[in-house]
Amino acid sequence: MRERLLAAERVTAIDWRKGTLRLLDQRLLPLEETWLSYETAEGVADAIRQMVVRGAPAIGIAAAYGLVLGLRARVATGGDWRAALEEDFTVLAESRPTAVNLFWALNRMRDRLERLKPGEDPLPLLEAEAVAIHESDREANLTMAQLGVDLIRKHHGGPQKILTHCNTGALATGGFGTALGVLRAAHLEGLIERVYADETRPWLQGARLTAWELANEGVPVTLNVDAAAAHLMKTESITWVIVGADRITANGDVANKIGTYQLAVTAMHHGVRFMVVAPSSTIDMGLESGEDIPIEERDGRELLEIGGKRVAADVEAFNPVFDVTPADLIDAIVTERGVVERPDTERMAQLMSRKRLH
Numbered sequence: 001m002r003e004r005l006l007a008a009e010r011v012t013a014i015d016w017r018k019g020t021l022r023l024l025d026q027r028l029l030p031l032e033e034t035w036l037s038y039e040t041a042e043g044v045a046d047a048i049r050q051m052v053v054r055g056a057p058a059i060g061i062a063a064a065y066g067l068v069l070g071l072r073a074r075v076a077t078g079g080d081w082r083a084a085l086e087e088d089f090t091v092l093a094e095s096r097p098t099a100v101n102l103f104w105a106l107n108r109m110r111d112r113l114e115r116l117k118p119g120e121d122p123l124p125l126l127e128a129e130a131v132a133i134h135e136s137d138r139e140a141n142l143t144m145a146q147l148g149v150d151l152i153r154k155h156h157g158g159p160q161k162i163l164t165h166c167n168t169g170a171l172a173t174g175g176f177g178t179a180l181g182v183l184r185a186a187h188l189e190g191l192i193e194r195v196y197a198d199e200t201r202p203w204l205q206g207a208r209l210t211a212w213e214l215a216n217e218g219v220p221v222t223l224n225v226d227a228a229a230a231h232l233m234k235t236e237s238i239t240w241v242i243v244g245a246d247r248i249t250a251n252g253d254v255a256n257k258i259g260t261y262q263l264a265v266t267a268m269h270h271g272v273r274f275m276v277v278a279p280s281s282t283i284d285m286g287l288e289s290g291e292d293i294p295i296e297e298r299d300g301r302e303l304l305e306i307g308g309k310r311v312a313a314d315v316e317a318f319n320p321v322f323d324v325t326p327a328d329l330i331d332a333i334v335t336e337r338g339v340v341e342r343p344d345t346e347r348m349a350q351l352m353s354r355k356r357l358h
């Protein structure tokens with residue numbers, strides 16, 4: 001299956017070439033495919049803040065490359081580059097609060113710096129670490145795609161209707177996607193009758209990104225308003241809801257795009273299975289439960305306007321962009337280390353004690 005998955009790959013959001021970082025501006029998709037180039041850590045932090053690049057793993061990968069850009073500038077300036085680089089660590093760490101992949105990537109880059117031997121040139125070594133983070137995420141997605149397909153097939157081997165939320169594709173990761181990677185692979189295996197994609201208000205990741213990725217590959221996809229998800233589960237024999245994650249805590253609680261929690265409650269009510277697909281860089285064993293996950297609230301204008309044009313009355317807007325789904329509403333968490341069914345603290349600890357499967 002791996003070869004067919006690789007052959008199916010079309011889209012990437014992050015391009016690191018000859019020391020230059022280019023990001024596909026996801027604010028403009030699907031109508032415009034515009035790449036922006038970045039030379040500084042501050043510039044990459046702003047790109048994350050503005051959601052030029054978004055998606056938990058993609059944010060971590062972009063931040064890792066942002067640190068390489070920062071290191072190159074600090075070394076060129078001379079003086080104590082280690083002290084100066086702390087500013088770049090800080091500005092990147094402050095770009096968005098919920099996706100733990102950002103902090104995981106920054107910590108991995110810091111660990112690499114701390115392992116430098118006297119006299120070693122830090123630049124090529126830190127660049128290699130960032131590239132390894134990028135490639136490792138893409139590899140993890142290929143592994144998870146196969147594990148997710150096996151799980152789908154375990155319960156129902158024929159073509160089926162699956163609902164997804166937000167965008168968890170190549171645009172949100174180092175390539176191929178997490179939940180959307182499972183859906184791509186399921187399509188290749190003849191297991192998809194139709195994907196229902198929540199539009200995912202207010203930023204419309206589903207309408208603008210997921211629909212674009214799937215349509216580009218001939219995956220049967222229907223866009224629906226977020227509020228139609230319950231009706232679809234009641235009337236359309238949906239077998240799975242499959243989503244990504246931004247932070248998974250030690251007990252299996254999952255922070256993901258706003259609206260995920262109500263999907264899980266509705267899925268439980270209708271007997272629809274609920275799968276979360278995320279690499280282990282999304283798992284934060286330092287947090288006991290989802291109660292402690294910082295939930296990002298973004299500018300209310302994302303609700304009050306569409307395409308920069310005011311559509312709402314002049315009122316206060318509440319715009320949390322993530323929510324937390326308790327582990328007891330989740331049937332399975334699929335990672336590159338393996339699958340946890342009916343996640344709890346003990347099973348999450350067992351998962352994290354395993355080596356990566358690839």
Ligand SMILES: CSC[C@H]1O[C@H](OP(=O)(O)O)[C@H](O)[C@@H]1O
Nearest residue numbers: 054055056166168172244256257
């Ligand atoms: C593969 S992780 C994608 C994850 O990130 C999205 O959030 P955002 O678009 O705000 O970065 C959403 O929560 C997705 O599930």
